[in-house]
Amino acid sequence: MNGPLLKLWETLGHHKLVSVAVALLSYLGCRVTYLLVFHPLAAFQGPRLAALTGWYTLYFDAIRGGVFLQKLERLHDRYGMIVRIGPNEIHIADPTFYDTLFNFKSSIEKPKYEMDTMQWTTSHELHRRRRKPYEGYFSRQAIQRLEPAIREKTEGLCRILVQAYKDSSPANLSVLYRALTVDVISEYCFGGGYNFLDNEDEAKAFVTFNTKALRTFYWFRDVKVTHWLMALIIKMPAWMLPRQPGFHELFSSAEISIRALRKGKAGQVGGNASRHAIIFEGILQADDVPPKEKTIGALKDMSVLLTGAGFETTGNALSVAHFHVLSNPTIHAKLTEELVSHIPDPQSQLSWSTLEKLPYLKAVLQEAVRMSMVVMARQSRINRRDVMRYEDYVIPPGTIVSMSHPFILYNADVYPEPHTFNPDRWLCGDEKVTKNLVAFSRGSRSCIGIHLAWAEMFIVFATVMRRFHTELFDTTRKEVDPKTDAFVPLPESDKGVRVLVRGEE
Numbered sequence: 001m002n003g004p005l006l007k008l009w010e011t012l013g014h015h016k017l018v019s020v021a022v023a024l025l026s027y028l029g030c031r032v033t034y035l036l037v038f039h040p041l042a043a044f045q046g047p048r049l050a051a052l053t054g055w056y057t058l059y060f061d062a063i064r065g066g067v068f069l070q071k072l073e074r075l076h077d078r079y080g081m082i083v084r085i086g087p088n089e090i091h092i093a094d095p096t097f098y099d100t101l102f103n104f105k106s107s108i109e110k111p112k113y114e115m116d117t118m119q120w121t122t123s124h125e126l127h128r129r130r131r132k133p134y135e136g137y138f139s140r141q142a143i144q145r146l147e148p149a150i151r152e153k154t155e156g157l158c159r160i161l162v163q164a165y166k167d168s169s170p171a172n173l174s175v176l177y178r179a180l181t182v183d184v185i186s187e188y189c190f191g192g193g194y195n196f197l198d199n200e201d202e203a204k205a206f207v208t209f210n211t212k213a214l215r216t217f218y219w220f221r222d223v224k225v226t227h228w229l230m231a232l233i234i235k236m237p238a239w240m241l242p243r244q245p246g247f248h249e250l251f252s253s254a255e256i257s258i259r260a261l262r263k264g265k266a267g268q269v270g271g272n273a274s275r276h277a278i279i280f281e282g283i284l285q286a287d288d289v290p291p292k293e294k295t296i297g298a299l300k301d302m303s304v305l306l307t308g309a310g311f312e313t314t315g316n317a318l319s320v321a322h323f324h325v326l327s328n329p330t331i332h333a334k335l336t337e338e339l340v341s342h343i344p345d346p347q348s349q350l351s352w353s354t355l356e357k358l359p360y361l362k363a364v365l366q367e368a369v370r371m372s373m374v375v376m377a378r379q380s381r382i383n384r385r386d387v388m389r390y391e392d393y394v395i396p397p398g399t400i401v402s403m404s405h406p407f408i409l410y411n412a413d414v415y416p417e418p419h420t421f422n423p424d425r426w427l428c429g430d431e432k433v434t435k436n437l438v439a440f441s442r443g444s445r446s447c448i449g450i451h452l453a454w455a456e457m458f459i460v461f462a463t464v465m466r467r468f469h470t471e472l473f474d475t476t477r478k479e480v481d482p483k484t485d486a487f488v489p490l491p492e493s494d495k496g497v498r499v500l501v502r503g504e505e
């Protein structure tokens with residue numbers, strides 16, 4: 001290009017650049033003005049940056065690793081009970097609003113997430129259709145039929161604790177309780193569990209993998225590109241996937257088991273002939289489940305959800321219960337007295353329905369569920385049709401409204417001295433104490449596994465506490481107190497609750 005031509009090109013290029021920059025700035029200016037001045041949520045207080053972009057929350061959740069809740073506490077201190085935390089999202093900290101947001105109204109939906117499993121389904125109707133076939137497997141009666149399997153796994157855990165006693169070596173209860181809960185849910189899903197209680201090293205590797213994976217949760221739930229990767233992994237055939245523990249069970253073994261169930265063979269993973277219903281066998285045979293919900297991909301998605309939700313949650317609550325009981329001699333003595341008087345033979349195991357009538361045991365477990373929170377992430381809903389009201393605020397239809405369990409389960413007005421483990425608070429007859437135990441959520445999206453969780457907690461905890469004398473080994477609240485929001489809470493230290501077994505009854 002010669003001199004004048006180059007000059008013309010440069011001048012035109014310069015103008016083009018200026019035009020693009022002006023257009024971009026005008027668009028940004030209009031968008032900023034709209035979001036801060038004319039948007040239906042403009043009157044709601046909150047950080048301006050949060051009102052302008054969803055990257056605000058994503059930054060704290062995904063990039064800084066689950067610290068948005070800590071930020072949120074400061075925002076509520078500054079702005080009050082209701083804060084705008086996104087262009088179209090507000091967060092409410094007041095427990096009295098919970099039932100307005102979490103209920104069975106068909107107008108209440110979840111926001112759009114990148115994940116598309118049952119739990120993250122946006123539409124109320126589609127979610128109902130996806131959830132219905134599974135509900136029968138999680139009713140109270142269905143879980144009572146599963147009790148022998150829970151008892152059998154509990155005996156497996158007790159054998160490990162007896163061995164730890166003989167070896168005088170510490171037992172890591174955070175791993176063992178999770179090994180038990182994953183063995184139960186995988187047994188229920190496939191008719192042959194992962195049997196981690198038979199191999200402690202594999203159990204440890206599984207739990208470690210899961211903790212690492214949880215730290216990346218927001219990337220997969222909220223970021224398209226990363227989610228595609230996950231979707232690709234789920235679609236990959238088992239033989240292409242690495243044999244890394246955790247990864248292997250959740251993806252490859254699940255697929256192998258589902259394929260086996262399709263061919264009419266149960267128990268491909270653990271090899272146990274099963275005496276109870278098998279979830280995926282039933283789903284595959286159900287005439288009212290549409291074929292697209294029975295594909296290998298859809299069932300693998302569901303199995304990751306059921307296994308993931310079914311083990312980490314209850315396993316964590318059990319570890320937290322054990323830690324706090326051992327840390328408080330008075331609580332320990334009261335619980336032991338109740339258990340000894342109702343279970344004279346320590347080798348026997350009472351039924352779930354009998355155990356849940358023991359008031360102190362129940363109070364200890366309720367307090368453990370409260371303190372462990374189990375699900376820490378903010379829960380979001382959208383009312384598509386109606387306005388919602390909070391005090392003088394009118395929340396327009398279509399707004400993402402969120403609440404978070406820490407603001408309720410650690411609310412000092414409901415639970416005075418919320419950081420103190422105090423089972424007695426559940427025994428004083430104060431209605432608001434039980435009403436606010438929202439750990440399993442409420443409404444159409446609440447926990448499908450609530451009965452399984454309680455059955456496991458009552459049977460396993462009563463058996464272990466009645467049979468074994470344990471004492472904490474090198475464990476502090478750093479190993480149990482919720483610190484990071486990885487959807488479930490992660491403590492500051494991953495070492496786990498470790499105990500020395502001092503004796504067996």
Ligand code: HEM
Pocket residue numbers: 118119120131185305306307309310311313314317369373374375379439440441444445446447448449450452453
């Ligand atoms: C202490 C134990 C547990 C607690 C506190 C708990 C809590 C919760 C909460 C708060 C939700 C709602 C999450 C959301 O809205 O995104 C939920 C959903 C769910 N939970 Fe649990 N959970 C526990 C144990 C279990 C167990 C043992 C299972 C067994 C499979 C399970 C399976 C599920 C499933 C599948 C969902 C999704 C339900 C749906 O979207 O319809 N959970 N859980």
